Amino acid sequence: MREKNKYYRLWEHIEFNDKWKDCDTSQVDDIAPSWFHRRKVLQENSQEYQEFIARLKREHAIETGVVEKMYDLEKGITETFIKKGFVESYVSNGDTNIPVPKLLNHLNDHIEAIDFIFDIVKDNRELTVGFIKELHALVTRNQDYVEGRDQFGNKTQIPLLKGEFKERENNPSREDGTVIQYCPPEHVHSEMDNLVNLYNQASENKIHPIIISAWFHHSFTIIHPFQDGNGRVARLLSSLILIKNGYFPFTVLREEAKEIYIEALEQADKGEPQPLVNYFSEVQNRLIEKALNIREVSSTSFEEVSKIFSGKLERWQQWKEKKREEELNEARMKIFEFCKKYLYEACENLSSKLNGNASITIEECAPNDQSKQHYYYSQIIKYAKKHNYFFNRNFPKGWLIFRIEMPEDKSYQLGISIHHYGYDDSTIAIGAFLEYLHGDHQNRIDSTLPLDIKPHVISINQDIDAKEKNIKAFLENVLTLTLAQIASEF
Known part of the structure; x- marks a missing residue:
């Protein structure tokens, strides 16, 4: 039936x-x-x-x-x-x-x-x-x-x-x-x-x-x-x-x-x-x-491109006069401080669980620190190409290195980069790359490890404080994937 x-x-x-x-x-x-x-x-x-x-x-x-x-x-x-x-x-x-x-x-x-x-x-x-x-x-x-x-x-x-x-x-x-x-x-x-x-x-x-x-x-x-x-x-x-x-x-x-x-x-x-x-x-x-990665200037006409280029130069001067640069610096620093705060908290938390079997250190370069701006450019460019976006090098960047040092001169370092994304000055990407280091400084072998995570992209045109929750969630995910990758290699 x-x-x-x-x-x-x-x-x-x-x-x-x-x-x-x-x-x-x-x-x-x-x-x-x-x-x-x-x-x-x-x-x-x-x-x-x-x-x-x-x-x-x-x-x-x-x-x-x-x-x-x-x-x-x-x-x-x-x-x-x-x-x-x-x-x-x-x-x-x-x-x-x-x-x-x-x-x-x-x-x-x-x-x-x-x-x-x-x-x-x-x-x-x-x-x-x-x-x-x-x-x-x-x-x-x-x-x-x-x-x-x-x-x-x-x-x-x-x-x-x-x-x-x-x-x-x-x-x-x-x-x-x-x-x-x-x-x-x-x-x-x-x-x-x-x-x-x-x-x-x-x-x-x-x-x-x-x-x-x-x-x-x-x-x-x-x-x-x-x-x-x-x-x-x-x-x-x-x-x-x-x-x-x-x-x-x-x-x-x-x-x-x-x-x-x-x-x-x-x-x-x-x-x-x-x-x-x-x-x-x-x-x-x-x-x-x-x-956000679409170019504004795409005409093949010399006259038209010249006109747009001239206008952009004029707006660039107005941009400086209106203290836009200071606004961007403040926003970049705030995002950097959010990332720094979470990584130091994670460092303290993880160190307490390692029982001295490994040590964790953090190295940093704030967006307003010119002395180490050139560090990790190749890694960031490679990361941007992998995720198919334009890394805008005309603006300052910041970075943090979360390094886990282990016995026998082995170490892993997680790089967190805060840099401009696409062609609009108000867009920031937080990217991540993972490297394996083996040997002393003179005989060191470096290799990039798979950490397939897209950048966290945010606008700095509005309240930055409201974005802290999602920045923290992104970094937590990055650290989880990093530790999983390292653990899988033992």
Whole structure:
């Protein structure tokens, strides 16, 4: 006898509760002010920035369909499409699992939809239920059917209502047979009106746009207002909210879809929204870090470049006159002192546990100390290249060496570098490298050990004290990985 299905009602009446409002966004807040400052400059002058945005749009168009399992696309052709555009002749046999014309139809629908989002922001058009329906019709333009079940529970093809809310249930089943119940069709119209009203209230109340975007995405998915295409539309609407507030489109990469994105959505289903807000923040951080490494001057015209160069020299003089240099020095020193404080605390803590079997010393060079500025340049350059960013050597840097000395002239040293990141003067990176030293000073063997940890990137345009918590968490992670690496070599 067939076991009766279990049901899990996911949908509840949509609300914007305190758990969402209290979510921590410091991960993106640490770096966002530098991006907002840099963005104005890039929008005015940089062709490279315009090309960057075009690549982001194409990446979103591709990945949103892969995540929804509309098609598969090999990584090689994915990178080509992102870089050059959607051209049929680029596709080779085996690059995709559906006919190429059908693939291109889907991709072009998706790219037009994300273009539409940017146009809506530019025109300052309000978010309405009518607009959401319009967006759905655009993104599903070349999709005529959706898989459903008939009255006997058999799979069947159902005509897709484009730009119209669902008229029948669209509740999926999990592997264990549990049926997930979204909002019933008869309540969709009222819930969507409620969703838009709550969004407008949150915006008026100046709730953080990362939180609003994540909340809107989650709320939309538990309503599931359309027969199909809900995931694609949810990510586009989240992108709209982010772009409207100076951020980037929300793109879920295929390798993150199941373990990070879906897991975070399921945590939000259980009333724990912080993981989803964290993921939205991580996506923005990744894109902001790339954008901060975009050059302002990318023109090949001598006259145009000369004009920009002259303007930058003039601004440089104004920068000095306005005592910007003193502000940067103060911020660099404060970050250096945070790092120094934590490393000395860690040194004392670890030394007490080593029972004299090893000794720990710390060497330092503050950003305002000119005598040792040239130390560790090659390590920092190598680190920046590995993590694909521009190490700005025009500004002072600081460093700390956490050295663990062991018997038989063996020692390990962890280098912590505080240096400028990208092309904006307000962005600082805290990087880390690990080296093994063997022998005396004359016959020493140095080698770099794997410590694959990205830099912690922060803006110094706003309150530096508020960033201490995340700096400490970063350094704690670095030290944990360092000790694990050293322990693994015994």
